[in-house]
Amino acid sequence: xxxxxxxxxxxxxxxxxxxxxxxxxxxxxxxxxxxxxxxxxxxxxxxxxxxxxxxxxxxxxxxxxxxxxxxxxxxxxxxxxxxxxxxxxxxxxxxxxxxxxxxxxxxxxxxxxxxxxxxxxxxxxxxxxxxxxxxxxxxxxxxxxxxxxxxxxxxxxxxxxxxxxxxxxxxxxxxxxxxxxxxxxxxxxxxxxxxxxxxxxxxxxxxxxxxxxxxxxxxxxxxxxxxxxxxxxxxxxxxxxxxxxxxxxxxxxxxxxxxxxxxxxxxxxxxxxxxxxxxxxxxxxxxxxxxxxxxxxxxxxxxxxxxxxxxxxxxxxxxxxxxxxxxxxxxxxxxxxxxxxxxxxxxxxxxxxxxxxxxxxxxxxxxxxxxxxxxxxxxxxxxxxxxxxxxxxxxxxxxxxxxxxxxxxxxxxxxxxxxxxxxxxxxxxxxxxxxxxxxxxxxxxxxxxxxxxxxxxxxxxxxxxxxxxxxxxxxxxxxxxxxxxxxxxxxxxxxxxxxxxxxxxxxxxxxxxxxxxxxxxxxxxxxxxxxxxxxxxxxxxxxxxxxxxxxxxxxxxxxxxxxxxxxxxxxxxxxxxxxxxxxxxxxxxxxxxxxxxxxxxxxxxxxxxxxxxx
RNA sequence: GGUCCGGUAGUUCAGUUUGGUUAGAACGCCUGCCUGUCACGCAGGAGGUCGCGAGUUCGAGUCUCGUCCGGACCGCCA
Numbered sequence: 001x002x003x004x005x006x007x008x009x010x011x012x013x014x015x016x017x018x019x020x021x022x023x024x025x026x027x028x029x030x031x032x033x034x035x036x037x038x039x040x041x042x043x044x045x046x047x048x049x050x051x052x053x054x055x056x057x058x059x060x061x062x063x064x065x066x067x068x069x070x071x072x073x074x075x076x077x078x079x080x081x082x083x084x085x086x087x088x089x090x091x092x093x094x095x096x097x098x099x100x101x102x103x104x105x106x107x108x109x110x111x112x113x114x115x116x117x118x119x120x121x122x123x124x125x126x127x128x129x130x131x132x133x134x135x136x137x138x139x140x141x142x143x144x145x146x147x148x149x150x151x152x153x154x155x156x157x158x159x160x161x162x163x164x165x166x167x168x169x170x171x172x173x174x175x176x177x178x179x180x181x182x183x184x185x186x187x188x189x190x191x192x193x194x195x196x197x198x199x200x201x202x203x204x205x206x207x208x209x210x211x212x213x214x215x216x217x218x219x220x221x222x223x224x225x226x227x228x229x230x231x232x233x234x235x236x237x238x239x240x241x242x243x244x245x246x247x248x249x250x251x252x253x254x255x256x257x258x259x260x261x262x263x264x265x266x267x268x269x270x271x272x273x274x275x276x277x278x279x280x281x282x283x284x285x286x287x288x289x290x291x292x293x294x295x296x297x298x299x300x301x302x303x304x305x306x307x308x309x310x311x312x313x314x315x316x317x318x319x320x321x322x323x324x325x326x327x328x329x330x331x332x333x334x335x336x337x338x339x340x341x342x343x344x345x346x347x348x349x350x351x352x353x354x355x356x357x358x359x360x361x362x363x364x365x366x367x368x369x370x371x372x373x374x375x376x377x378x379x380x381x382x383x384x385x386x387x388x389x390x391x392x393x394x395x396x397x398x399x400x401x402x403x404x405x406x407x408x409x410x411x412x413x414x415x416x417x418x419x420x421x422x423x424x425x426x427x428x429x430x431x432x433x434x435x436x437x438x439x440x441x442x443x444x445x446x447x448x449x450x451x452x453x454x455x456x457x458x459x460x461x462x463x464x465x466x467x468x469x470x471x472x473x474x475x476x477x478x479x480x481x482x483x484x485x486x487x488x489x490x491x492x493x494x495x496x497x498x499x500x501x502x503x504x505x506x507x508x509x510x511x512x513x514x515x516x517x518x519x520x521x522x523x524x525x526x527x528x529x530x531x532x533x534x535x536x537x538x539x540x541x542x543x544x545x546x547x548x549x550x551x552x553x554x555x556x557x558x559x560x561x562x563x564x565x566x567x568x569x570x571x572x573x574x575x576x577x578x579x580x581x582x583x584x585x586x587x588x589x590x591x592x593x594x595x596x597x598x599x600x601x602x603x604x605x606x607x608x609x610x611x612x613x614x
Numbered sequence: 615g616g617u618c619c620g621g622u623a624g625u626u627c628a629g630u631u632u633g634g635u636u637a638g639a640a641c642g643c644c645u646g647c648c649u650g651u652c653a654c655g656c657a658g659g660a661g662g663u664c665g666c667g668a669g670u671u672c673g674a675g676u677c678u679c680g681u682c683c684g685g686a687c688c689g690c691c692a
Binding site for chain 1: 615617620621624625626627641642643647648649650651652653654655683684685686687688689690691692
C-alpha cells in the first residue's frame, strides 16, 4: 500500500455510526467510518463488515456499480480504517444475522477513502471471530489497543462507564459532595505496603500513594462537608491475584451523624442504582445481615457465598464423649468438630475421597485430615471412614441427623482448633461446590448480597506478639464492648461491616472514632505510644479536638463490582491497562529504570543485590 | 518467599510418555480462481532462535540443572 493511495478525507463527517442504520434508512446516502472487521471477496462482489464502537454494518462493493471503488476494495485487509460513502439498501438475506441490529440493511458503496492501513495482526480482533479470544494474556496486554477493540473488552469498558455514571447520579441525588483528595500523601505504618514517591525538595523524605483516602475523608467530616463521595484510585504494594491489582478503584463514601443502619441503607441504594441502570434488575432490599461470628461458624468465611447451601454444622454436641480420641481431645481443648453435607455424594468413590484428603485438605488447606460418612443411594448401610470400634455408630448417626443428611448424601467432617477449622471447612465447602458445579460465574446473577457485621476490632498477630486493627485504627468499638478494650482486646467487637456479593467482598467500612480519648485508648491497645501516635496521626487527633462530629462510611471495590457485573474471571478484564501478576505493564513496560540525574535530583542511590543484606 | 501449570510458525495448539530421517495441523499471511457472501468457497505457496543458558549423549523440541516470562493458588493484602 503506497502513500499515494491515501486521499484527503473529502467525505466530511460520518452521518451515522456503524450500529445505527435500520430498515427505515433505506434509500439514504450515508457516510460511515470504521475498521474492517472482516472481508469476503467473492471475485466480483466484495463484502466488508465495517466496525466501530457502536456496531457493525455490511458494506457491498460491486464492480458493476462502481468499478474503481470495487477495485480498491480488493486490497482491504483486517483493521484497515475506512470512510465509505454509499446508499442504504435492504439486505436480501437478513435471516442469518438475526442477532445483529443492522442485519436488515447494507450499504452499497459509491466511494471509498482509505484512512489508514494495518499490518497483519498479532491476534484476531474481529467481532465475528473472537468474542472469546484465544490469545495469551501476555500478548493481549502488549497490544492492549487491539485487545480493547474486541467486543468483550469494549463492552466491559462501556459497562464500567455506566457504573461510574450510576454512582455519580445516585450520590448527587442524595446530597453527597464529590471531593478529590491528594494522591501524594503520607505513609501510614499499619496495613499494606505503601507505594512511595521520593520528594525532590525534601531530601530523604517520601510521599506515599494512598491505600485509601481514609484519614482525608474523616477530616472532611470534621470540616463539616456532611456527606462525601469519591471515585478514587488506591494503591497497595502487595502481591497480585486474579481479583487484586496494585492500583485499583474505590467508591469512597463518608457521612456525618452516621449509624450503621444509615450507611447500609445508603449503600444499598447506590448498589441498587447500579444494578438498575446497568442490568435493569431491581435488587431486593434490604440485604440480609449476618454477624461475623455467625458467618465463620456457618460458612467458614467472612464473605459467605450464599448462592448455594452446604452450611457448616458444629458437631460438638453430637460427638461429645464419643470415645474417638481425635474428636474427644479437640472438643476438650475448646476446638470444634465441623461437618457439612454433600448432596448426592453418598456414592463417592474411595479413591476420589483419598485424593480430596491428600491434595486438597492436607496440601492446600493445611487441614489435619478429612473424615467422611457416606449414605449410599441404594439404601445400604452407612460407610464411615472411621471404624465403628473406634467411633461408635450411634454418635455418627446423631451427627448425621444434626446435619440433615439423607440417604444418598455424604457428610464431610474435620476436627481442629476453632476458628481455624471452620475456615478450612469453609474453603472445602467452596471447593466442593465448584467441583459439584453449584457455582457458575455469570453476568446474569443470581445476585446474593449480604452484610457481614460485628467484625472483631482487633486481631492478634502471633509473630509480632501484638494486636492489629482488623479494619483500621480509626474504627469505633461497639459501645457495650468499650470496657474490654483494656482488659480483653481480642473480644471487642467493632462497628465494622462488609458487603459481600456471591462470595466476594465488594465493600467494607465502619463507624469511626470521633473522640480523641477513645482514639488514644485504641492506639494504646495497638501498642502505639503517645509520641508515635502524635507523629503519625497528630493531624487527626488535633482535628478531633475541635468539634469532630460522629461519622462513618464505607468504600466499595469498583473493579470487583464491574468484574461481577460482567462475569469476568479476572480483574484484568475490567481495567483498561492492568498489571501482570509480577506487577508490570507489558505495553509501556513499566516499571523501568530512570536516568542517573533523575535519581540524583531525588537524593536516591541504588544499592545492588549483593549490598542488600536483607 | 513458597507450591503448581504453561512457554514449539504471526496466533492457538499437537509432537516430550519411550532422545533418532525433512518438527505437523488449524486460523492468519502471500499468489491465483470465484458476483450474494456473512467463520464465503476452491487451488497453491511462504513462514520455526522448539523462551534463554549450561549440562548429559554419537545425537536433545524430547532427559537434567539453572534462569526469564505468563497464569492459578498459599503467604501477604486493615
